[in-house]
Amino acid sequence: MNSTSTKLAVFTGCALALLALPLLMQTAGLGAGWVRILALALLYVLLALGLNIVVGYAGLLDLGFVAFYAVGAYMYALLASPHLFENFPWIAQMLPNGLHTPIWMVIPLAAGLAAIAGVLLGTPVLKLRGDYLAIVTLGFGEIIRVFMNNLEHPVNITNGPRGLDRIDPMTIGPQADPWINFGKPLVVGNFTIPSVTLYYYLFLALVVASVIICHRLEQSRIGRAWMAIREDEIAAKAMGINTRNMKLLAFGMGATFGGVSGSMFAAFQGFVSPESFSLMESVMIVAMVVLGGMGHLPGVILGAVLLAALPEVLRYVAGPLQQMTGGRLDSSILRQLLIALAMITIMLLRPRGLWPAREHGKAATQPVAGTAEGAKA
Helix, strand or coil: CCHHHHHHHHHHHHHHHHHHHHHHHHHCCCCHHHHHHHHHHHHHHHHHHHHHHHHHHCCCCCCCCHHHHHHHHHHHHHHHCCHHHHHCHHHHHHCCCCCCCCHHHHHHHHHHHHHHHHHHHHHHHCCCCHHHHHHHHHHHHHHHHHHHHHCCCCCCCCCHHHCECCCCCCEECCCCCCCEECCCCEEECCEEECHHHHHHHHHHHHHHHHHHHHHHHHHCHHHHHHHHHHHCHHHHHHCCCCHHHHHHHHHHHHHHHHHHHHHHHHHHHCCECHHHHCHHHHHHHHHHHHHHCCCCHHHHHHHHHHHHHHHHHCHHHHHHHHHHCCCCCCHHHHHHHHHHHHHHHHHHHCCCCCCCCCCCCCCCCCCCCCCHHHHHC
């Protein structure tokens, strides 16, 4: 069996396993909690794939990526909740039946709005590198969160720290009678698919499409230009690459994934608030890319799944440990400690990530003694 057939067999097996996993959990009676963990892990995979374009491909350290996540979430929350109609009577008069945005409009709108935000962030920081770029992007992420927290007066747009609730679920089909309402169980014959499982399949489809897009970008001339900028920006500019446009494209393309993921998060949770988009979220997304393997799609996916699911899995470890200490240890702090220990261990044992790219960071070949090159050396 050649390598192509082997890869196809592996991909087919993984696809079937991912499709059957929530149904097997439902049949085994594990409940919707584990499926919910898997669905949230897929959302983080989508975020990590977007940040990987900026950090892994273009080498631009972005600590404010959660801002694009917030932009997409609040965009969908404003379109799919009654908040605007309750606070702006003229909108209610224009749309007496409400504004129920279908999914085929939500995804392009979230991607486009987040891309604009990405370009707005990238334009003033084009000449910054390293730590300076990280500090500026960190500030951008905090500015967005503070805006969401304070856009309540004098005009109530985001409802401030109270957040937006009563958000409509995603739907596919006509507004009056949608074919699939992700907020309600889907009955197929004698089998009922819960709402959380429907969202799982929606997120899985978005992740598969994103992986295909990222892989095509990596193999394209744009991806090669990003990697050239990552390795040596001066050399890339000397070779004729327009580093300015390539950086802006990286910020814009990466932001689209964050915007789409944010809109899905708002529909999945049914509630958004500024507390969901803190600095810790940005740090966690960066950690997913770095721990998995920067610039390597399988590594980024692995890092995102592990760091997204690990806090929930460790709940079952932190509880017994708290009981052993007589309740003197707080379970949430203990979980953070266990996560930090796991991350430190990974970085010590695998400094380039759990699954790094073979080409990235490879040492140059050394001349063999006795050859002409070795004699010259």
